Amino acid sequence: xxxxxxxxxxxxxxxxxxxxxxxxxxxxxxxxxxxxxxxxxxxxxxxxxxxxxxxxxxxxxxxxxxxxxxxxxxxxxxxxxxxxxxxxxxxxxxxxxxxxxxxxxxxxxxxxxxxxxxxxxxxxxxxxxxxxxxx
Amino acid sequence: xxxxxxxxxxxxxxxxxxxxxxxxxxxxxxxxxxxxxxxxxxxxxxxxxxxxxxxxxxxxxxxxxxxxxxxxxxxxxxxxxxxxxxxxxxxxxxxxxxxxxxxxxxxxxxxxxxxxxxxxxxxxxxxxxxxxxxxxxxxxxxxxxxxxxxxxxxxxxxxxxxxxxxxxxxxxxxxxxxxxxxxxxxxxxxxxxxxxxxxxxxxxxxxxxxxxxxxxxxxxxxxxxxxxxxxxxxxxxxxxxxxxxxxxxxxxxxxxxxxxxxxxxxxxxxxxxxxxxxxxxxxxxxxxxxxxxxxxxxxxxxxxxxxxxxxxxxxxxxxxxxxx
Numbered sequence: 101x102x103x104x105x106x107x108x109x110x111x112x113x114x115x116x117x118x119x120x121x122x123x124x125x126x127x128x129x130x131x132x133x134x135x136x137x138x139x140x141x142x143x144x145x146x147x148x149x150x151x152x153x154x155x156x157x158x159x160x161x162x163x164x165x166x167x168x169x170x171x172x173x174x175x176x177x178x179x180x181x182x183x184x185x186x187x188x189x190x191x192x193x194x195x196x197x198x199x200x201x202x203x204x205x206x207x208x209x210x211x212x213x214x215x216x217x218x219x220x221x222x223x224x225x226x227x228x229x230x231x232x233x234x235x
Numbered sequence: 236x237x238x239x240x241x242x243x244x245x246x247x248x249x250x251x252x253x254x255x256x257x258x259x260x261x262x263x264x265x266x267x268x269x270x271x272x273x274x275x276x277x278x279x280x281x282x283x284x285x286x287x288x289x290x291x292x293x294x295x296x297x298x299x300x301x302x303x304x305x306x307x308x309x310x311x312x313x314x315x316x317x318x319x320x321x322x323x324x325x326x327x328x329x330x331x332x333x334x335x336x337x338x339x340x341x342x343x344x345x346x347x348x349x350x351x352x353x354x355x356x357x358x359x360x361x362x363x364x365x366x367x368x369x370x371x372x373x374x375x376x377x378x379x380x381x382x383x384x385x386x387x388x389x390x391x392x393x394x395x396x397x398x399x400x401x402x403x404x405x406x407x408x409x410x411x412x413x414x415x416x417x418x419x420x421x422x423x424x425x426x427x428x429x430x431x432x433x434x435x436x437x438x439x440x441x442x443x444x445x446x447x448x449x450x451x452x453x454x455x456x457x458x459x460x461x462x463x464x465x466x467x468x469x470x471x472x473x474x475x476x477x478x479x480x481x482x483x484x485x486x487x488x489x490x491x492x493x494x495x496x497x498x499x500x501x502x503x504x505x506x507x508x509x510x511x512x513x514x515x516x517x518x519x520x521x522x523x524x525x526x527x528x529x530x531x532x533x534x535x536x537x538x539x540x541x542x543x544x545x546x547x548x549x550x551x552x553x554x555x556x557x558x559x
Contacts, residue, residue, distance in 0.1 A: 148411065156408055161400050162440035163408040166428060182434040 132222035184210030271393025303494025399546035423540025441480035451516035
């Protein structure tokens with residue numbers, strides 16, 4: 101009896117969680133960007149998180165970096181950064197806001213990636229504006 | 236009768252003279268990029284008035300040369316391969332050994348170089364001041380007489396305008412059009428970033444690097460260019476060279492500081508197994524310590540990826556345009 105109740109509670113909880121996560125956990129897939137300046141000139145960085153696990157980072161119209169990522173819950177795993185030793189993985193917590201996302205370090209030993217990722221905040225590129233632009 | 240016959244001739248002379256006068260005023264450059272372009276293609280900057288920057292930096296070859304070393308005035312041979320001057324906006328160093336850091340510092344060096352244009356910079360400036368066209372052009376753009384500083388500025392402005400991002404690769408990655416390149420190009424890009432390790436040295440917007448590395452083309456014997464070490468006077472820099480952009484590399488053969496590889500396939504064969512080519516290299520980078528073990532297909536894929544970095548405008552022969 102106790103066990104059944106416990107199982108029931110667990111079941112209900114897990115359903116609730118699933119519903120919850122479906123509604124409030126936005127997906128990283130898609131395009132995010134950051135407008136800033138670099139060497140005194142405007143710098144537009146766009147990160148394209150593709151469904152196949154590839155991130156393409158584009159700076160002022162040219163690819164700057166192509167890496168891999170994997171998401172599990174609120175955690176993102178980055179790999180394949182050419183500035184890090186091979187097979188090194190950086191683990192970050194994803195914080196989603198209304199129109200932006202921030203990456204907070206959980207575990208990473210690659211200093212270049214930490215400098216480029218920790219506390220980095222990107223704005224969501226409105227998907228409908230992109231659809232409007234597309235050829 | 237006589238006058239009738241002379242009339243067409245007089246007319247022709249008049250038209251030619253008018254054209255000449257119009258041409259100068261019509262083509263007066265609108266901005267410093269256009270002025271720099273005019274100077275880049277003008278042999279007035281060489282002692283013999285026969286060599287321009289574009290004699291070696293050929294527009295149809297992405298502003299590189301097609302021979303291992305180029306010929307300057309009096310057919311004097313240079314010592315290194317002529318690199319492309321495109322996509323250098325992010326370059327931290329110029330020349331294979333990185334001996335200068337900015338385009339403006341660089342621009343006057345070939346003019347005075349005895350093996351290239353062999354004209355003292357003062358004489359070059361003197362020629363520009365004595366030339367009505369350049370006189371008006373400099374005054375129009377800079378409100379000043381030609382000077383060495385402004386000459387360098389104009390040349391640098393033109394060179395920095397030579398960016399190319401109109402490649403099949405950019406259509407694929409930047410414009411997110413996965414049909415812009417073949418499956419072979421995509422595999423080649425994966426190899427470049429993975430098994431072949433190229434990305435460790437060639438990365439960023441132009442597949443270049445601000446570091447100097449030694450890929451094994453120095454043995455102190457027949458391959459005797461010590462590269463960066465001659466500038467820094469550090470033995471650790473023996474045989475290290477600048478890592479320039481790989482954009483348009485399909486148009487810039489032959490390759491490397493000495494132009495020793497004639498094709499991209501040779502370059503890839505070299506990286507696959509450097510010892511097969513140069514077993515006695517000094518100070519070769521540890522990234523190239525072991526053969527990569529590329530298959531024939533891998534090599535073809537890598538080459539196709541490198542070819543996908545070719546500007547479509549250049550491929551069509553529209554080389555002189557400097558639109559971004």
